[in-house]
Amino acid sequence: MLKTRLSIFDTLNMLGISLFSLAVLYPFWQTFVLSFSDANGASTLGIHLWPEQWVTVAYQFVFSYQNITSAYLNTILRTVIGTALIVFFTLLVAYPLSKKDLPFRNYFTAFFLIAMFFSGGMIPTYLLIKNLGLLDNRLALILPGAVNVFSIIIMRNYLMTLDKAIEESALMDGAGYFKILTKIIVPLSKPVIATVALWAAVGHWNAWFDAMIYIRDPSKTVLQMIVRQMIVALDLSQTQFGGGGATNTNLLLSNVRAATVMMSIGPIILIYPFAQKYFIKGIMIGSLKG
Template sequence: MSSKMALSEKLFQTALVAFISLMCAAMLYPFIHVLSVSFSSYEESLRPGIHLYPRGFSLDAYKRTFASGDIFIAFGNSIFRTVVGTVLSVFAMALGAYPLSKKYLPHRTFYTMFFVFTMFFSGGIIPSYLLIKSLGLMDSRWVLILPTLFSTFTMFIMRNFFMSIPTELEESARIDGANDVRILLTIIMPLSKPILATVALWTAVSHWNAWFDAMLYISDHYKMVLQLYLRKLIIENQDQVMQDIMLHSTGEAPLTPETVKAAVLMIATVPIVIVYPFLQKYFAKGIMVGSLKG
């Protein structure tokens, strides 16, 4: 094999790099545009066209957004939902994935098909709403966590990863007197950091971005999540929410609704983006091993 690439290979790699670069630019542009508008002054935010950097740098949009107070309530509720929901979901799915990863589990095929059935068939919104109401979870923070505690697809990814762990480790632990619970907590889960981090990232992003269930089940203003607050700001009662924000900072420079929207969008986006670098090193390994092992 020649050490030098053929001309066709060079052209292909060049075209591939150019295509990926264009895709990255197309994905980054909305984020950069919103970030620039959120830091722009009143006059510059009214300027049509592309905003690649802030002009007339101003923090007024963020000051007025935080001054309203509602965003702190929504932010705290989203953090509670994301942290508690992620921890409980990862643990619950691990409890389901570990026994299904063992070939000696009685009726293993039946249990597997039982879980698979739930991936394709569900009761729908109305039965789910009636069930939530009958359980007394309406207008409770737990209604945002318990119904989405278990993801069958994600559990199977975790199960496949558990199957890749050598069984000799468990056998030696059993000889020392360890039971299944201790093996799971002290051997399997410490060795499964890649898949646990991957599942935690998926679950955290899902909880952070969720708003539809909060709109259905939550009516208490003090239990509203950040994404629902953002939706109300942009779609529902836009004028009233904007007026509430503006009234908390009279006498300052004027702001456009677009600037305030951009500021709230950045406040809702940045926290979950910060999590990615800490879990990225586990992500690729976790998803590859979890998807290949059958």
Template sequence: MRLSFSERWMVNGIYLLVGFMSFIMLYPFWNSGVISFNSGTDTSMGGVTFWPRQFTLDNYAIVFDDKRLITSFIVSVVRTIIGTITAIFFTAVFAYGMSKKELMGKNIYMVICLITMYFAGGLIPSYMLIQSLGLMDSFWVMIIPNLISVWNMIVFRTFFLELPDGLEESAKIDGCGYWGTFLRIVIPVSTPVIATLSLFAAVWHWNEWFTPILYITNEDLLPIQTTLQRILNSNIMSEQLMQTNAAAQNAMSASQAVTTKSLTMATMMVATIPILLVYPFVQKYFAKGVMIGSVKG
């Protein structure tokens, strides 16, 4: 279709705007990667933008030199897989029950759920609850308290309410109960919402580091985010101690190509890239999933 002069200007303007916004969003991540591969002492001089000026792998060597990193990476992978699967399953079951019109007192249950979404019990009561449940210093402390997400439940419930009534009615005619209908009919047609919320849950489990700090003392159970945070803090402390001695500071500056900033960027890359690789596999479901509940008809 041939476009008029004003329409071409409009289309070109949209492309320029989208390109500019994409650059603004992608450049900080690209620059962080560049700094992670650049000499720290050279980075401190400024001017490192699109390409490393003094290429080095020293930043990553320090990060991967810690023997705990491999164990922490495995813990994070297992936690993300188990945490995502269990959270999606239990939240979907809860939402399916809340979507039933015949459920007595469902409005009261929804109000209770909304209260828990806006108001938390607090750090001390939460700590006492985890301790009384025997989850201290356990892998399951990162899984069980996060089995239900009220926000995800609401999204699931909205999706289930939009499903045609004929699906469940035909399943009941064939002899399916609630569990049979849920597992054989509802779950297979809920792929978009499951993929979208699984992505959100996986990203949260991968990035969350505060819970292990509170409840886990066994270093073999720490996820990669918490371990990288400890590595970074230990290097920051070492640098601060070196700065108290002028001679040691000069020796450090002359002999090391690693600074706190370059090490920070390297740890950020190590913690971010694995979860980014998940996005291409769920991209085709993401656009459809985020539109759930936006159109009524």
């Protein structure tokens, strides 16, 4: 009787998970199919599980947009450097804050928490960036967010869960704190490092507002800013595009939108499966101990 109940529960559980997964994956698949469809396929009502004809016109249109290639490279550069800096500074700050015998530890923690909840606002930040000479400079997109207090708190809490005996043994063997951090703490902290890195990468990849404020040279802007400009420009223009007018067009506004979505989220989707196993563990452990 118990086995029968467990079998029914497992069946219903798998059915519920399958339906939920389908509800999550179908919009993504619909966007993917739409990005490779022509105008006739996109304008047809119904469920689109497969393109009637595979075409890349939407992607050709997107990549023909001015400065799209340089914006893509700028976004990749910003994401890689920005993520590396956030992880680096997060480790340097979280490691000493995880020591209960650190002098004035609570005051330092309170200082970071105040900075996290309160800021000067947009105008003082803009004036600071201007006075530092970072206007129209790619560093203006990276340096202001190099220290992330929320990530520091998560990593500090995670490091506090590590066995202190390992570090004490290394100190007795003559290792310094920097060597302990690089040789022991970092390998043991892969879950939380992957979590922080994933947050930082997604944040940098999707950011566009700071580029709109600080960047004036179109060759230095980022992908999301170009995508925003493109979508706004398309919304204000026609719903069909083509080289020879409406009679020769094979591209709809919905095709372009789908292609821009796939182009902008593609790299993050490829990275997430590799970081997922660390991501879940890192955020759960890092959120338990204060």
